[in-house]
Amino acid sequence: MKLAGFFLSVAGFFLTVAALVLLPSLGERFAFVICGILVECGGLGMVTRSHVEAARRMQSREGRETLR
């Protein structure tokens, strides 16, 4: 999930660059750049979720070690 999240972030950036190069009007560019940032945020969200789960697993392992 982490890897997919990073790929999604990079894809969002390329969407932004594509909007800049391909679209002529300011309004269209704005809309696509915002979409690009939303895609980046989606990717960041996936990476975050993956790390939250990892942090919980780590604490759970710690709890078991303490009990032993």
Place this chain on the structure above:
Amino acid sequence: MTGGSGATLSETAYGLAFGLLLLTPLAIAGVALMNTGLGRSRSAAQSLLGSLLIVAVAVLVFCVFGSSFAGFGSHAGASLMIAGKAWDWVGHEPILLGGAGLQDPTTLRAPLMVLLQVLSVGLAAIIPWGSGADRWRTPAACIATVATAGVLFPLVAHWVTGAGWLAQLGANFGLGVGFLDAGSGASVQVLGGLTALCVVWIAGPRRGKFPKSGVSTAIPGHHVIFVLLGCLLALAGWLAWNAASALIFLSAPLSTVAGTALNTLLSASAAVLATFFITRARFGKPDASLCANGWLAGLVVSSAAGALVSPGAAIFIGCVAGVITPVLVEVLELGLSLDDPSGGVAVHGVVGIWGLLAVGLFGRLPAGVGRAGQVLAQTIGISALIGLVFPLTYLLFWLLDKRVAFRVDRDGERLGMDLHELGGGAYPEFVVHRDEFQR
């Protein structure tokens, strides 16, 4: 209006800018002191010594080869031709500051630009150090600093100044005057915040921070006096930093320097008051550590915007920074299990992004330049930082972690970084107490 413009610098402006630059290390000292105070007492000496080492590594690495990727503002770097436009992605100057023109008696701007960049990379490098407090090993931090000072900072610094592709968005695509970043808001603050996030994720939370059941454990900073004194030192450094940046990057007239310093102070004041009232309303009493974070957030937001907005806008921008900082610190810790002792991700990363956006929304623009285009230029810069710089930073740090483990071992964390790495504590006369934070 972007850095490294061909405008000449008068000898008076040179003298003033050089004098201001001599004060900017106070910003580094302030952040280092805050990082130390917000960590545990058992890691205090390691924290301050680590700050010195990180700054030393950053300065050397940047001067040896980082500067060749960063360029010096006025020189064009390596470009890609896309859609008939030149996209200048990276500088290619000789190593060891060979292209800086330091020995050229006719150039007044270049030496100042180099000095400012060297100080900037030092500040950018110590921001993640506070976020990795109490578990990030010093050797690993120094190696990560090589990546920051040798690759990441130079890339961003090149993009946002002179011929860089972000700075040229205005000339190439008609977006305002191009990406504006008066005081290294992108290359220092946001980059520092993003590297801090990578470190927090890769090193993981401190042991006992997020217990298996219940909410996260509060691990308060060990020395709130250090933290608050660090705020005052940072103020002095930031006032000088923003004023010097305006002179060097923006070629601002001498008459505007006092206004830039005033905006810096206004942002910080509005931010700390906003945080004071927010924390008082939230917890019943104001929280000193969060207020310090709010103060720093006001300074951070002024990095990008201080030289470009009106005093009223500076107050508003600072106020927003002061409101979002305590909320973000809480959300990141409780909602996203992010153990960030210094709050670097919220204070430098998110607030830094707000500062960059605020330049587009409230910045003074030359006549005939559209506001919407400027906001779009700023948004594209933010997109590049989140979508390109952040994954690259994580990749580099992840690879480095495989070679040199970022996180200290279990015994080291239990003993404290001072005893583990230095063999002695910062406060040898204090009675060592048991770890009351462990459940």
